[in-house]
Amino acid sequence: MNIIYAIDLLGTMVFAISGAMAANRHGIDVFGATFTGFVTAIGGGSLRDVFLNLRPVWVDDGNYLLAILVGVSISIFANRQLYKLARTLFLFDALGIGFFCVVGVQKSLAYDSSPIAAIIFGMFSAVMGGVIRDTLMNETPLIFRKEIYATACLSGAILYVLLGLLSVDPNLNAFISAAVIFIIRLLAVRFKLSLPVVGG
Amino acid sequence: MNIIYAIDLLGTMVFAISGAMAANRHGIDVFGATFTGFVTAIGGGSLRDVFLNLRPVWVDDGNYLLAILVGVSISIFANRQLYKLARTLFLFDALGIGFFCVVGVQKSLAYDSSPIAAIIFGMFSAVMGGVIRDTLMNETPLIFRKEIYATACLSGAILYVLLGLLSVDPNLNAFISAAVIFIIRLLAVRFKLSLPVVGG
Amino acid sequence: MNIIYAIDLLGTMVFAISGAMAANRHGIDVFGATFTGFVTAIGGGSLRDVFLNLRPVWVDDGNYLLAILVGVSISIFANRQLYKLARTLFLFDALGIGFFCVVGVQKSLAYDSSPIAAIIFGMFSAVMGGVIRDTLMNETPLIFRKEIYATACLSGAILYVLLGLLSVDPNLNAFISAAVIFIIRLLAVRFKLSLPVVGG
Known part of the structure; x- marks a missing residue:
């Protein structure tokens, strides 16, 4: 449980940096x-929690907001260095979306969603954090433009639900599903895979 | 009740197509x-439910999401044919907004809103689904630009509340109010009616 | 209590005008x-209430919506005169954000947020009402572009929490914190103060 919590805070920080x-x-x-870092970090989970009629976790636990402040501070004081770390940040992002996606599915099922x-x-x-970020920046959301991103998450989420129906151990299931998201994302960027456009 | 449910699913599908x-x-x-079809279809009702402090209906009933997938599939596999059906889609949309508007008023009153x-x-x-769709597409929302649209809904919603205060039978009231929305919408497009601009 | 309620309605009206x-x-x-006036006036408080898992106050109390209608009517029928009142509106806005900010902190603490x-x-x-307004208008939100605005609110909110920890009387605390927001805002515009940009 402590490791999950630490990863959650770390992922929140990485999203705040982005x-x-x-x-x-x-x-x-x-x-x-700071504002954009905040909405990017908490946007997706908060939307999920609001639709599940729950209070987002950061409303009651200030540590998430501190993690965001740390992330924003890093982006301010190490702005140039971060550009050199583009590849590392990409890997963190790919790990982060796998983790957040699986945790999101688990929480939704725990609160009786279909x-x-x-x-x-x-x-x-x-x-969704990234979608709100791009809308605030007045850009067409990135997930609509570039290589397979949300689709990787969707695949992992479907896999998690299917393996759950087959009674696979939840921890193993979470690991496999997050790994599949990570790998699809890496392959998509490596081979510049993208989805077809209709009527294009 | 079954007919209302079927119309609700059909309307959801039509909004997903749009x-x-x-x-x-x-x-x-x-x-x-798919994403844009989803938010267009569920955006308005979900916002209403969140403000009423309820869980949106699609969180618990997967049929709405299946209806959206059907709508998105139609838009993908019959993209060219849909353009030829522009007039039919317009009529469906005018019927759809009348229906969704009246159902929205009924649900809000049922949960004790003013x-x-x-x-x-x-x-x-x-x-609101359309507003979110247009914001995502990075356009000024359609309801701000073209012929009377939201105003038709507003008129029907006011009529429903007024007739309700006069104790008109709810089913009759729903039919009349939705019909008024449909007719205003048709007249607005036929005669290119639009609202005045202030300071223009 | 009646004065707070009257100020709240007045502030809602001023935001609707903007x-x-x-x-x-x-x-x-x-x-x-009308629509833009509405979301500008209720956007910020509604978002707060949704995250606190409460129903926004205007859902149950129609007076807020009437205040918005009055504000929108003023903007329509006195559009030219309002431009001449730019300085007065600026002062009202600076007072309004101070008031709304402090009330927002109080309500959040009352509902056990961190x-x-x-x-x-x-x-x-x-x-947030202004952020939604600018996003709807397809502009980069004003709070990202101009003199210290949200930062003034942030300073006042932090001050309120700190003085609260020091057990300062809530009414005195509210007055001091709102006044600090008002003064920072005035000084920022008077001396064209703005925050630095990273990597600029």
């Missing part, structure tokens, strides 16, 4: 960067 | 089209 | 102006 860096690229001030809604909430948990 | 078609027009991939809030929730149920 | 005026500037019709979340909710209550 949001703050996007704001920095747009010439937005440090408050705007399995198909749990799949959607898993994906939401991983990608 | 969202997915918008994404197709923007050259967005099939995942983005009558004026119920009017707003009725309109939200019908038009 | 939203409707933004829509008027964009050549949006009267419905769109102090750091209460600070964020205070700021949200004051500025």
Whole structure:
């Protein structure tokens, strides 16, 4: 349980970094960067929790907000170094979406959502923060433009629900499903895979 | 009750088609089209339910999500044919917003909102999906630009509340109010009616 | 208590005016102006309440919606005069964000949020309506672009929580914290203070 909590805080911090860096690229001030880091980090999980009629976890546990402040501070004080770490950040992001997606599916099922809604909430948990970030930056959301991203999450979420129906051990299931998301994401970027466009 | 449920699923599907078609027009991939179809279909009702402190219906009932998948599939596999059906889709949309608006007012009143809030929730149920769709597509929302649309919903919602205060039978009231929305919408498009702009 | 309620309604009206005026500037019709006035006025508080798992106050109390209608009507019928009152509106806005911010912190703490979340909710209550307004208008949110705005709220919210920890009388604390927000905002505009941009 402690490890899950630590990963959750770490993932929140990494998402905050990605949001703050996007704001920095747009010439937005440090408050705007903090704000964008915040919504990127908590957007997906909060939307899921609101739809499940729960209070988002960061409302009661201040540690998530501290993790975001740390992430934003890193993006401010180590802005140039972060660009050199692009590959490392990409790997963290791929790990992060796998983790957040699986945790999102688990939480949704624990609060009695239908399995198909749990799949959607898993994906939401991983990608909606980025959608809100891009909408705030006045860009077409990244998940609509680039290599397979949300689709990787969707695949992992479907896999988790299917393996759950087959009574696979939850911990093993979580590990496999998150790994599948990570691997699909790596392959997509390595081979520049993208989905077809209709009527294009 | 079964007919209402069937109409609700059908309306959800039609809204999903409209969202997915918008994404197709923007050259967005099939995942983005599915995502846009989803938020267009569930956006308005979900916002209403969240403000009423309820769980949106699709969280517990997977059939709504299946209806969306059917709608998105139609938009993908029958994309060209749909453009030829523009007039039919317009009629479905006008029927759909009337239906969703009235159902939205009824649900809000059933959960003890003030009558004026119920009017707003009725309109939200019908038009907010489209607002979110247009914001995601990075466009000024359609309801701000074209012929009377949300105003038709607003008129029908006000009528429903007024007739309810006069103790008109709920079923008759629902039929009349939805019909008024449908007719206003048809007249607005036929005669290119639009609202005035302030300071224009 | 009656004075707080009256100020709350007045502040809601002023925010509705600011939203409707933004829509008027964009050549949006009267419905769109009403809609934009509405989301600007209720956006921040509603988001806070949804995250606290409460029903927004306007769902049950129709007076808030009437205050919005009055504000929108003023923006429509006195559009030109309002531009001459720019300085007065600015002062009202600076007072309004101070008031909404402090009320937001108080409500969050009353519903057992963590102090750091209460600070964020205070700021949200004051500025999120404007963020939604600008996103709807398809602009980069104002809080990302101009002189210290949200930062003033953030400072006041932090001050309120700190003075609360020091057991300062809540009414005195509210007055001091709101006044600090008002003064920071005035100084920021007077001396064109803005936050630094990272990597600029």
